[in-house]
Amino acid sequence: MTDEAFTPGLTAGGGGAAALRATEYDNPVAGVFDDVEQVPGAAKPDPILVADGVVKTFGGLTAVDVAHLEIQRGAITALIGPNGAGKTTFFNLLTGFDRPDRGSVSLEGEDISRVAPHRLARRGMVRTFQLTKALSRMTVVDNMKLGATGQRGESIWRSLLGPLWSAQESEVGERAEELLDRFNMSHMADEFAGTLSGGQRKLIEMARALMTDPKLVMLDEPMAGVNPALTQSLLGHVKGLRAEGRSVIFVEHDMDVVRDISDWVVVMAEGQIIAEGTPDSIGKNQAVVDAYLGQHHDQDLSVESPAGGSSDEVGESDG
Amino acid sequence: MVAQGQRDVSGERRIWDGSASRVRIARLMLGLLMSALAAVGVLAIAERAAASEGEQTIFGVISFTSEESNERVPIEGVEITVEGVGSVTTDGDGAFSIPVEPGEYTVSIDPATLPPGTSLRDLDRVELSALVEPGRDQRVLFAVVAGEEGFTDTSGGISLRRVAQLVANGLKDGLYLAMAAIGLSLIFGTTGLTNFAHAEMVTWGMLSTYFFNFYGLAGVIGFLAPLPGPFGDGVPVVFAVVFGAISGGVLGWLINRVLFKGARRAGVALLSQMLMTIGLSILMRYLMLYFFRGGPRQYLEYTAQRAVSIGPIQLTPKDMIAMALSVVILTGVGLYLQRTKMGKAMRAVSDNRELAESTGIDVERVISNVWVAGAALAATAGAFYGLTTVRWDFGFRILLLMFAAVVLGGLGTAYGAFMGALLVGLSISLSTLFIDAELKNMVALLVLVVVLLFRPQGLFGRPERIG
Amino acid sequence: MDWGFIFERVMTAAIGPEVIVFALAAIGLNVQFGYAGLLNFGQVGFMAAGAYGVGMAVYWLNISFWWGIGLGLVYATVLAMLLGVPTLRLRADYLAIVTIASSETIRLFVRWRGNSGRTGASEGIGEFARPFYDLNPFDNAARYQFGPFNFLGRDLWVVLVGWILVAIALLLVWQWMRSPWGRALKAIREDEDAARALGKNSYVYKLQALLIGGLIASVAGMLQVIQKAAVQPDTFNPVITFMIWTILILGGPGRVWSPVVGSMIYWSLIVFLENVLRQLPPGTRSTLESTIKLSDFNISQFRFILVGLGLILLARYRPQGIFGSREEMALDDR
Numbered sequence A: 001m002t003d004e005a006f007t008p009g010l011t012a013g014g015g016g017a018a019a020l021r022a023t024e025y026d027n028p029v030a031g032v033f034d035d036v037e038q039v040p041g042a043a044k045p046d047p048i049l050v051a052d053g054v055v056k057t058f059g060g061l062t063a064v065d066v067a068h069l070e071i072q073r074g075a076i077t078a079l080i081g082p083n084g085a086g087k088t089t090f091f092n093l094l095t096g097f098d099r100p101d102r103g104s105v106s107l108e109g110e111d112i113s114r115v116a117p118h119r120l121a122r123r124g125m126v127r128t129f130q131l132t133k134a135l136s137r138m139t140v141v142d143n144m145k146l147g148a149t150g151q152r153g154e155s156i157w158r159s160l161l162g163p164l165w166s167a168q169e170s171e172v173g174e175r176a177e178e179l180l181d182r183f184n185m186s187h188m189a190d191e192f193a194g195t196l197s198g199g200q201r202k203l204i205e206m207a208r209a210l211m212t213d214p215k216l217v218m219l220d221e222p223m224a225g226v227n228p229a230l231t232q233s234l235l236g237h238v239k240g241l242r243a244e245g246r247s248v249i250f251v252e253h254d255m256d257v258v259r260d261i262s263d264w265v266v267v268m269a270e271g272q273i274i275a276e277g278t279p280d281s282i283g284k285n286q287a288v289v290d291a292y293l294g295q296h297h298d299q300d301l302s303v304e305s306p307a308g309g310s311s312d313e314v315g316e317s318d319g
Numbered sequence B: 001m002v003a004q005g006q007r008d009v010s011g012e013r014r015i016w017d018g019s020a021s022r023v024r025i026a027r028l029m030l031g032l033l034m035s036a037l038a039a040v041g042v043l044a045i046a047e048r049a050a051a052s053e054g055e056q057t058i059f060g061v062i063s064f065t066s067e068e069s070n071e072r073v074p075i076e077g078v079e080i081t082v083e084g085v086g087s088v089t090t091d092g093d094g095a096f097s098i099p100v101e102p103g104e105y106t107v108s109i110d111p112a113t114l115p116p117g118t119s120l121r122d123l124d125r126v127e128l129s130a131l132v133e134p135g136r137d138q139r140v141l142f143a144v145v146a147g148e149e150g151f152t153d154t155s156g157g158i159s160l161r162r163v164a165q166l167v168a169n170g171l172k173d174g175l176y177l178a179m180a181a182i183g184l185s186l187i188f189g190t191t192g193l194t195n196f197a198h199a200e201m202v203t204w205g206m207l208s209t210y211f212f213n214f215y216g217l218a219g220v221i222g223f224l225a226p227l228p229g230p231f232g233d234g235v236p237v238v239f240a241v242v243f244g245a246i247s248g249g250v251l252g253w254l255i256n257r258v259l260f261k262g263a264r265r266a267g268v269a270l271l272s273q274m275l276m277t278i279g280l281s282i283l284m285r286y287l288m289l290y291f292f293r294g295g296p297r298q299y300l301e302y303t304a305q306r307a308v309s310i311g312p313i314q315l316t317p318k319d320m321i322a323m324a325l326s327v328v329i330l331t332g333v334g335l336y337l338q339r340t341k342m343g344k345a346m347r348a349v350s351d352n353r354e355l356a357e358s359t360g361i362d363v364e365r366v367i368s369n370v371w372v373a374g375a376a377l378a379a380t381a382g383a384f385y386g387l388t389t390v391r392w393d394f395g396f397r398i399l400l401l402m403f404a405a406v407v408l409g410g411l412g413t414a415y416g417a418f419m420g421a422l423l424v425g426l427s428i429s430l431s432t433l434f435i436d437a438e439l440k441n442m443v444a445l446l447v448l449v450v451v452l453l454f455r456p457q458g459l460f461g462r463p464e465r466i467g
Numbered sequence C: 001m002d003w004g005f006i007f008e009r010v011m012t013a014a015i016g017p018e019v020i021v022f023a024l025a026a027i028g029l030n031v032q033f034g035y036a037g038l039l040n041f042g043q044v045g046f047m048a049a050g051a052y053g054v055g056m057a058v059y060w061l062n063i064s065f066w067w068g069i070g071l072g073l074v075y076a077t078v079l080a081m082l083l084g085v086p087t088l089r090l091r092a093d094y095l096a097i098v099t100i101a102s103s104e105t106i107r108l109f110v111r112w113r114g115n116s117g118r119t120g121a122s123e124g125i126g127e128f129a130r131p132f133y134d135l136n137p138f139d140n141a142a143r144y145q146f147g148p149f150n151f152l153g154r155d156l157w158v159v160l161v162g163w164i165l166v167a168i169a170l171l172l173v174w175q176w177m178r179s180p181w182g183r184a185l186k187a188i189r190e191d192e193d194a195a196r197a198l199g200k201n202s203y204v205y206k207l208q209a210l211l212i213g214g215l216i217a218s219v220a221g222m223l224q225v226i227q228k229a230a231v232q233p234d235t236f237n238p239v240i241t242f243m244i245w246t247i248l249i250l251g252g253p254g255r256v257w258s259p260v261v262g263s264m265i266y267w268s269l270i271v272f273l274e275n276v277l278r279q280l281p282p283g284t285r286s287t288l289e290s291t292i293k294l295s296d297f298n299i300s301q302f303r304f305i306l307v308g309l310g311l312i313l314l315a316r317y318r319p320q321g322i323f324g325s326r327e328e329m330a331l332d333d334r
């Protein structure tokens, strides 16, 4: 898949897109992984996020048991694994939405295992959810504005004095419009987010996350349920993030997508990291093949579904 | 997390379908109309008292059972007041009598005038309401016991005997509470709905038992009163309790059928459904007040039973029998959930609704059964509680305890509700060792808050899912 | 039937003290539920906090009535913390459970004999509001008639102050909800986790919303007891909370004006109904008495029965209020 495939979507956008296109989505981390050993827990040259001995159990079930994992700064890292492997749970542990039973997580060298999610977001680590969370009874542009951090008008006292925050508010509004433009959503700006389609919700969730100006973006199945054309434009956006120097971790079931955009792949199964490597090599890894074969046997027994399909249904209910 | 806990689970959401909802409105209206009709029937009750003109009296005897001789000892000089009429003191036989016009009165006892070594058995009953109907003198009962439970005495010291008695009382309340609370927990487990109207099921059981006891199965409806036997005439409490439990099950089925099944199908948000349960709770409570009137009442039989001693504990035979029955019923519920197909299905649906559905369980049927069983259990609890006093708002009074029990045990599990109820019952009862008994229910609030602070999933629950 | 009289009663009620008290309490609930999505089922507890603040200041602490207003706000703050701190990190139901349980507990606690020196127990507190009426520019005992409205001087004073308070509360809510603070609050209502992932400390926002709503309700409670000139535990029956809910949902949660509109509709309806029933011709009345037990007592219970029925129907068919649009309802996927 080449960059041209999604460029049309971007050219339709406005100024923001033009600035981005100039970079032509170079891969700033090309070659970084050449010297990295392709084994679970491998050390990276410049890790932004490090998880160490992270364990989470639910009753008798060990949902996550990650001995060691480093995430390279500035790269796109894919986290894959069969349904129920513990990817979402691991995301929750990394982002502070859930507490690990044991182990530690550090962001840029600082321990964050006990830090609340909102603080992590302010420190530049933002996530999206497997089940899209559009804020239905708010307009699209309000959804976007919400993402901006450090808003003065978000204090209960200052909010009462309009002049204290109105200037900043219009800045935020401009940024929101720029981003909406970039994601081709400007025409929906004043609609309620609840009226958006599933794919549009994925777009707005990603755009909203970018409003926080994150260093590390964590996307839980950003492409699930999105049509192929839109997938292409989403992929383009993800590469755009890397081009801007942001780090990306994303969960994905579609191997084509993984091969297309990721620099590094981490494979989870039954809570553990069973393999790490470049996208090309990972498919040949015996442990990965075994894990997925087991999974496919299961799937054949129940229902033939596209990747992620059956997991979505379960998620929907619990979520 | 709001959205998570409450996301509609019925799968596809139907968005405001005009015609279908009109049909549903019609059905709802029909249901409400039916309930209203039933209620109108209830009205006839008051007409049944023989009408004779003239003044009536409110009367009674104040006495207690002596611990030494095990005989009733009348108490002289206790002050009894009928609000708006006047006060009297009891005579040498412990008797009092106050002439009144027919009407509704509040009668109170002054506990300070009780001799040392005696106290009121039930603190809630310092004031009683008495409905004096034309041609019928009204007896009022203030239960006085030897010993110092409650009113004046929290400093009475912690004797082994007292602790044993409180444990017995706590166990009794805990058992009844367990029956009341299990349905609450199961309905939450299977539908995700916090049913605030569950407490009214308890009241319903209590009041319908009372009505069956007084007027038989149909005698409540005025013109059917002349029917013979169990239809037109009161049935003994023992049978009335059974009928009360059945009527609870029927009501549970009806409520699910008329209100919540449709709401689930139409994809009404859980939050709105919760508000519906609130509305239902208020509607039921005030309809009951409308027809039952304010005052506390009692069943026809077993009103003033003498307590018997078992070791250090004193319990009335009716309580002992009701406790034994509760144990039997709760064991039955446990076995039902463990052994029968439907019981297993209930647990499966509580555990994971979609999984259960995909394995071919008819979830709606399971839910309907949960409503019937839960309401019948709650009604039984109400009937048992009614052995002491029958009140139109009894359920609401124990709502706090029910929630404390299910939250302590872990929302959604029957076993948790059972254990939680026992613990709540015991801790409330034992708390009277240290605090004024009038405040004992506050202990439940404390339990609730402490659990939420330190172990929100409860003792036997599971933390919820995120993301 | 004297329709002129009923009309006057209804019109007077529509801007009267009760409408104001319930509108204020509903404005508080609107902040909590309408904007933040909090299920506060114990709003009456906050009203009691305010009411007992002014009452107890005079009766127990022997300090000025005006200090009592401060005391009421302090009570409401403490209550908001007690209710919010344990529950607001958890699923929404838990706040509902704790609030519904505590509002009844509060009533029983102030009613407790042991508190008779502080709260007056079941007797309550009287004689505390004089300083308020001393400031009355109208004649406390005179009747004032203008158009269809007819008030006693003292009530007119309460109504005047009351509407000023309502206006202030509405203005505050309006400004808050158009600010980024309000936006964050609405986001939390829609999806708390999404807001947290975007750096909003949802716990603090929810506590703030609970507190603001509680403080406004406590002012409602103060106004109520000032108007009644008595603090009585049984005024704070838990069912009051659900009258407030009915009012809010009638008007439509999440709109600035809805509490006022809802309160006016609700009270006009109740006053109309009760007056019509009370004035039925003797014949009709006695038939109704013998068939459906329509005693005076039972007429006064109608408002509660209507609340129950109203809540069921509104929650089922019109959760966005009677003026809410269907589109908006469809968006409500909570």
Ligand SMILES: Nc1ncnc2c1ncn2[C@@H]1O[C@H](COP(=O)(O)OP(=O)(O)OP(=O)(O)O)[C@@H](O)[C@H]1O
Residues within 6 Å of the ligand: A058, A061, A063, A081, A082, A083, A084, A085, A086, A087, A088, A089, A090, A130, A311, A312, A315, B462, B463, B464, B465, B466
């Ligand atoms: N709160 C919870 N309570 C109990 N079990 C849980 C909870 N959260 C997750 N699990 C279990 O942990 C395991 C991992 O779940 P998780 O959602 O992390 O998988 P996943 O890799 O994201 O799967 P998918 O690809 O289907 O999204 C599953 O078996 C799941 O049932």
Ligand SMILES: [Mg+2]
Residues within 6 Å of the ligand: A087, A088, A089, A130
């Ligand atoms: Mg997942």
